[in-house]
Amino acid sequence: MATSNRAGRAQRAARPEKKGEKRKLLSSGDLLLVRKDMGELWARRGLRALLMFLPVALVVLTPIVYFSAISLLPVPDGAQVPERILSLLPSSAAGLEYRRAWQVAFKELLCPLLFLCVPILTAAASASCAFVTERETGTFETLLLTSLDVKAVFNAKVTGCTILSVLISGASFLLFGITLMIAGLFTGAPLLLSLDWLVLVLLLAPALSLFSVVFVGLILNRVHSTAESLQTMGYLILPVVVLYLVQLTGILRLNALVLAVLALALAVVDVVLFNAASRGFTPERLLREERDGLSK
Numbered sequence: 001m002a003t004s005n006r007a008g009r010a011q012r013a014a015r016p017e018k019k020g021e022k023r024k025l026l027s028s029g030d031l032l033l034v035r036k037d038m039g040e041l042w043a044r045r046g047l048r049a050l051l052m053f054l055p056v057a058l059v060v061l062t063p064i065v066y067f068s069a070i071s072l073l074p075v076p077d078g079a080q081v082p083e084r085i086l087s088l089l090p091s092s093a094a095g096l097e098y099r100r101a102w103q104v105a106f107k108e109l110l111c112p113l114l115f116l117c118v119p120i121l122t123a124a125a126s127a128s129c130a131f132v133t134e135r136e137t138g139t140f141e142t143l144l145l146t147s148l149d150v151k152a153v154f155n156a157k158v159t160g161c162t163i164l165s166v167l168i169s170g171a172s173f174l175l176f177g178i179t180l181m182i183a184g185l186f187t188g189a190p191l192l193l194s195l196d197w198l199v200l201v202l203l204l205a206p207a208l209s210l211f212s213v214v215f216v217g218l219i220l221n222r223v224h225s226t227a228e229s230l231q232t233m234g235y236l237i238l239p240v241v242v243l244y245l246v247q248l249t250g251i252l253r254l255n256a257l258v259l260a261v262l263a264l265a266l267a268v269v270d271v272v273l274f275n276a277a278s279r280g281f282t283p284e285r286l287l288r289e290e291r292d293g294l295s296k
Contacts, residue, residue, distance in 0.1 A: 033156035037130055038164050047129050051164075054121050055172035058114045060179050063106070067183045070102050081105065084250045090194065100188065107180065107191050112200055112254070113244040118172045119205045120236045123165035123212035128229035130157045131220050154281040158213050158274070165209035173201050195256045203263035210270045212236050218277040 042048055081101045086093070093104040177193060184191035215236060216229055223229045247254050 030152050030156045030159075033153065034160040034163070037157055037160035041126055041129055041160070041164060044129060047125060050125055051122050051168055054125075055118045055168060055175065058117055059111070059172045059176040062114060063111060063176070063179050063183065066106055067103060067187060070099050070106075071187055075099060085109075085248075087250065088247065088253060092192075103183070103187055103191065108194075108196075109244070109248065111176070112197070113240060115169075115172065115176060115200065116205065116208060116240050117237055119165050119169045119209040120212050120240070121233055122168045123161060123209040124216055124233045124236055125230060126161040126164050127157075127213040127216035128226050130161050131217055132223060132226045132229045150281060151278060154217065154278050158210070158217060161213040162206075162210045165213070166206050169201070169205045169209065196254070196259060199256045199259045199263065204259055204266070207263050207266040207270060208240075211266055211273070214270060214273045214277050217281065218273055220277075221280065 042051075075098050079098050081098060085105050086101065089101070089104055089108055093101055093108075096104065180191040180193070212233075216232065219229070219232065223232075243252075244254070246252050252258070
C-alpha cells in the first residue's frame with residue numbers, strides 16, 4: 001500500500017510539470033468531484049437537517065416571533081424609541097409610531113446580522129463534514145489515489161461547500177423577503193428591502209461563505225474531530241456580531257458603501273487564506289493525520 005501511495009503521488013506530481021500545459025481552474029474531473037461532494041453532503045440526513053433548520057430558525061422563525069411580540073405586547077404611555085436608534089434608521093422610518101419604528105429597527109439593524117449567520121454556519125458545517133469527516137472515516141487515502149491531484153481535491157471541496165452555502169443563503173434570503181412582505185401586510189410597517197440588502201446578499205454573503213470554508217480547510221491539521229471543527233463557528237460569527245453591536249453605539253453606520261468595502265476586503269483575505277490552506281493540504285500531512293485519527 002505504501003508503494004502504491006508513493007507511486008500515485010509521484011504520478012500526480014509529475015503531471016503539472018509538463019511544459020506548455022495549463023491547468024484549468026476546474027476541469028471535468030474537478031466538476032465531477034464537486035457534484036459528488038455536494039451530493040454526499042446533502043445525502044447526510046443530520047447535516048441536511050442542520051442546513052435546513054438553521055436558515056429557517058434565523059431568518060423566518062426569529063422575525064416572526066419578534067414581529068408578533070412587538071405587535072401584541074402592551075406599550076407604556078409615552079414610550080419612545082431612543083434617538084440613537086432612530087438616527088440609524090432610513091428616512092422612511094421618521095414619524096412612525098413606537099411599534100412600527102421598532103419593527104423597522106429590527107429589520108435594519110438586527111436582521112442583517114441574523115442573515116449573515118446563515119452563510120457562516122452553513123459553510124462551516126459543510127466544510128467540516130467535507131474535510132474532517134472524510135479524514136475520520138479514512139477515505140482520504142482512497143481519494144488521493146485517484147487521477148486527481150491533491151490541489152484539485154482541495155479546490156473541488158472548497159468549491160462544492162461554497163456553492164452549497166451560497167445556494168442555501170440565496171434560498172434563505174427569498175424566505176426572509178416573503179416573511180417581511182407578510183409581516184408588512186399585518187403590521188403596516190415599511191418593511192422593504194434596501195440597497196444595503198442587495199450588497200449584503202450579492203457581495204458580502206458569498207465572501208463570508210468562501211472565508212468560512214477556507215478557514216476550516218486552514219485549521220484542518222489542528223482539529224481532530226468534526227465536533228471540534230464545528231466549534232470554530234463561534235469564532236467566525238463573533239466578528240460579525242461585534243461589527244453590528246458597534247453599529248448600535250452610533251459609531252459606525254453599515255450602509256451599502258461600507259458593506260461593499262468590507263466585501264472587497266474579505267475577498268482579498270479569502271484569496272490569501274485559500275493559498276495558505278492549499279499549500280498546507282499535502283498528501284503526507286493528510287495521510288499522517290488520517291492514520292492518527294483512525295488509531296484513536
